Structures are given as structure tokens and as C-alpha cells.
Amino acid sequence: MRLLTIIIILLLLQSAEPRKGGRNKAAQRGTKGRVRGRGRASLMKRQTQECKEYTEKREKFLDCQDRQLTFVNQDWPKDIQHLLLAKNKIQVLRNNMFEQFTKLKSLDLQQNAISVIEDNAFSGLDQLTTLLLQHNRIRTASEEFLLPLRSLSYLRIFDNPWSCRCPLETLVRTLQVPSNRNLGNYAKCAEPRSMKGKKLKELEAELLCAKDNRSEVLEGPEPGPVIEKSDAVSICNLKYPGPLLNCRHKGLNRMPPEMPLDLVGIDMSNNIIKHLRPKQFLLSKELKLLNLSSNKLEKIDTAAFAGLLHLRHLDLSNNSLRYFPYGVLEDLYFLRKLNLDNNPWMCDYYIHYLVYWLKHHPAVSFTGLICSEPEEFRGWRVEDYVKTYNGECPIDKQIEDNDNGQGAHGGSENEAQQVMGEMAEGQLDLLPQPIRKKEPNEIDIIRLS
Numbered sequence: 001m002r003l004l005t006i007i008i009i010l011l012l013l014q015s016a017e018p019r020k021g022g023r024n025k026a027a028q029r030g031t032k033g034r035v036r037g038r039g040r041a042s043l044m045k046r047q048t049q050e051c052k053e054y055t056e057k058r059e060k061f062l063d064c065q066d067r068q069l070t071f072v073n074q075d076w077p078k079d080i081q082h083l084l085l086a087k088n089k090i091q092v093l094r095n096n097m098f099e100q101f102t103k104l105k106s107l108d109l110q111q112n113a114i115s116v117i118e119d120n121a122f123s124g125l126d127q128l129t130t131l132l133l134q135h136n137r138i139r140t141a142s143e144e145f146l147l148p149l150r151s152l153s154y155l156r157i158f159d160n161p162w163s164c165r166c167p168l169e170t171l172v173r174t175l176q177v178p179s180n181r182n183l184g185n186y187a188k189c190a191e192p193r194s195m196k197g198k199k200l201k202e203l204e205a206e207l208l209c210a211k212d213n214r215s216e217v218l219e220g221p222e223p224g225p226v227i228e229k230s231d232a233v234s235i236c237n238l239k240y241p242g243p244l245l246n247c248r249h250k251g252l253n254r255m256p257p258e259m260p261l262d263l264v265g266i267d268m269s270n271n272i273i274k275h276l277r278p279k280q281f282l283l284s285k286e287l288k289l290l291n292l293s294s295n296k297l298e299k300i301d302t303a304a305f306a307g308l309l310h311l312r313h314l315d316l317s318n319n320s321l322r323y324f325p326y327g328v329l330e331d332l333y334f335l336r337k338l339n340l341d342n343n344p345w346m347c348d349y350y351i352h353y354l355v356y357w358l359k360h361h362p363a364v365s366f367t368g369l370i371c372s373e374p375e376e377f378r379g380w381r382v383e384d385y386v387k388t389y390n391g392e393c394p395i396d397k398q399i400e401d402n403d404n405g406q407g408a409h410g411g412s413e414n415e416a417q418q419v420m421g422e423m424a425e426g427q428l429d430l431l432p433q434p435i436r437k438k439e440p441n442e443i444d445i446i447r448l449s
Helices: 003-049 166-175 206-211 210-219 348-357 382-391 394-409 411-420 424-429
Strands: 052-056 059-063 081-086 106-108 130-132 154-156 188-189 237-239 244-246 265-267 290-291 313-315 337-338 363-365 370-372
Touching: 166 206, 348 382
Parallel strands: 059 081, 081 106, 106 130, 130 154, 244 265, 265 290, 290 313, 313 337, 337 363
Antiparallel strands: 052 059, 237 244
16 A cells, blocks of 8 residues: 555656746746846946946036937936036937936037927926037927026037928027027028028028928928038037037147137147137137147237137147247236147247246246257257347447456547447447447546535
């Protein structure tokens, strides 16, 4: 009986093993599914972690630039004040997309692939002051998307293929309100042909819905490239807060026209600019930093820096400057730092103005003022060269010797005049003239009673 019981138990155990194995396989399949899910979650987590959060001047930044993002992650910190999303692949700004970031002050969306902005995309951002949408694919939009942005003071929408037709009318009228002087500057029409290249700020809004303009829709869009980058500012990057204009490594041979009036910094380094002409910064009255290093600067005209009353840092290093014309630095009242390294400074008469200006502005810290030419002064500090130039004047030395000789040997005024006559007439004009004619040496004796 016991043997029979044992056999029955063994048979039951054997029949249970396949079902157990099936459950194990199912569990493995479920586990694999969960692993794949965790993989996607961990990938998302890694993308979120790649965004760099930092604090600058007591304000919180979240830098998610160039992360191949196509959306805004709802798990990002909600107390950030500056969100950098440039150089991603966002295509549509949907309603309430940023509503959780209620403390946001600046939003950088430049260089994405944005083509649609829904009317309530920026709802909840009533503290936003700066919105950057340049270098995208936006063709039209209405004023509705601006209505939630009650604090907006800077809007950049240039380098978009704007279709200047009736749907754009409300936005154009809003941009042209006088109090909105920093909204939509430099944005231009890409179509229709009759308006191509015109600025949105300068359009006659009533013409956008005119019959002639609507008739061009039937003709179809103009073939060829949509955007024409006619000025250099369209290829530079505006960074906030600041704003700062970054034009590094753009191959520019001149300063970009129509620069924003509110710039505090311009980086034009590593270009091929050779000549700075007068009044190129006249309207940049808030500029504090100007970096012109590593260009090919050979000449700076007088008044090139006119208007830069608040400039504090000027970098002219790594150029081909030999001297400064007289008056170049006269407008830089508050300059504190001047970089002059790696320029072939010519130590002759024309270098004196620069040394003179620096001497009378002791608050300016400068570097790199070293003689390159002529060969006998190569490697000298320019200040030392100027001291030797002023310390040894042959004309003065010759006059001094003659005066000493006259006192020692009893020379007369006629002898001194003879020495002066032997000098070149041009050199004589440089000497100080006597105030009155020198009287012969006489001794007066006065008796006192």
C-alpha cells in the first residue's frame, strides 16, 4: 500500500513540472517585457539627467540645449527661471506646454524645427520677459500666443520663413505698437514676392489682406530658397540673460548691421574683420563687453568706438594692429580692461598716443603692449621705449651744452645765435621761443644806508 502511494506521488510530481516550467517561461517573458520598459524609463531618465541645472546670480537655469529633444519633460524642476532648449528637434508648441514653469523669466527655443505655435502654448508664463524663437520654420502665427505673456519685453522671431498674408495681420499690428519696440525686430517676409525681404515692423498691416496680396496665393509660392540671409546678424546667436550677441567663427569680414540696441556684450572673435569704421557701435549704448580678438584688424578709424560710454572690457588681442590713430579711445570713459596681446606694435612716434592715453587713465588694466618693430626695440615694453624717446632729445642736449660752454668761457649772445642758426629751420621751429630779449650780463650795485 505504501509503495502504491509513493508511485502515485511521483506521478503527480512529474505531471506538475511542465506546468511549473510554463509558468516560469511566462514569468521570464513578463520579466523581459518589464526590463524593456525599464530600459525606456532609464533612457528617459538619462536624457533628463543630461540637462544641466545650475544657479547664476541667484537665479536657477536648466540647460537642455542640443539634446535631440522633441518635447518638454513634465518632470523637470518647476522652480527654474531660465530654460534653454536651443538646438533641439521640437516641431510644435502645443497648448499649455510650459504652464508648470510659472517662475520662468526667459525661454530659449531658437534653432529647433518649430513650425506651429498654438494660441495657448505659453499660458501660465506671466513672468516671462524674454522669448527666443529665431532660426525656426514658423510661417504664420496670430497675436493670441502673445496674450498670456504680460511681462514680455524681448521677442526674437527673425530667420523664420514668414508668410506675410492675411493670417499674420494681428501679429504684425501687435509688433508695431510703439511700446513693443523690442518685439520682433529684424523679422522679414519670405513671401509673397511683392513683400519679400520687408520687415514685419515696417509693413502696412492693411495690405496683408488686400486682394492683390491674396491673388498671389493662387500663383503658388516662389520657387527656390525660402529665406535670404541678407545681414550677418541673422547667423549670430542671441543669448539671455544679457543679451549677448555671439558671432564667433562666422567668417564675417565686417561688423553685422542692425545689431540689437540693448546688447551688453558682443563676441566677434575668430572672424576676418580688417577695418573698424567710424560710428559702428553708435547705437549700442549699453555695451559693456566687446571682444574683437583673433581677427585680422589692421586699422581702427577715429570714432570707431563712438557711443560706447559704458564699455568696460575691450579685447583686441591676436590682430595685426601697429598703432592707434589719435582720438580712437576718447569715448571710452569707463573702460577698465584692455587686451592688446599679440599685435605687431610699431614703436615710433605714432605709438605715443596710446601710451599717453593709458597714462592719463590709470584705472585701465592693460596687457600685451610690447614693441615688435623696429628691430632695435623688439621685445621692449612700449612704455620704456617712450621714456627713452622723451629722455634723449639731441636738440635740447646741444643747446644745453652750448649754454654751459657760454657760462664757462664767457661766450656772448651772438655765439648762441650762431649755434642756433646752424640748426635746421624746421627743428628750430620746434624749440620754445624766448619771452623777451636777453639783456647783456650786467651787475648793479645798490647801496643801502
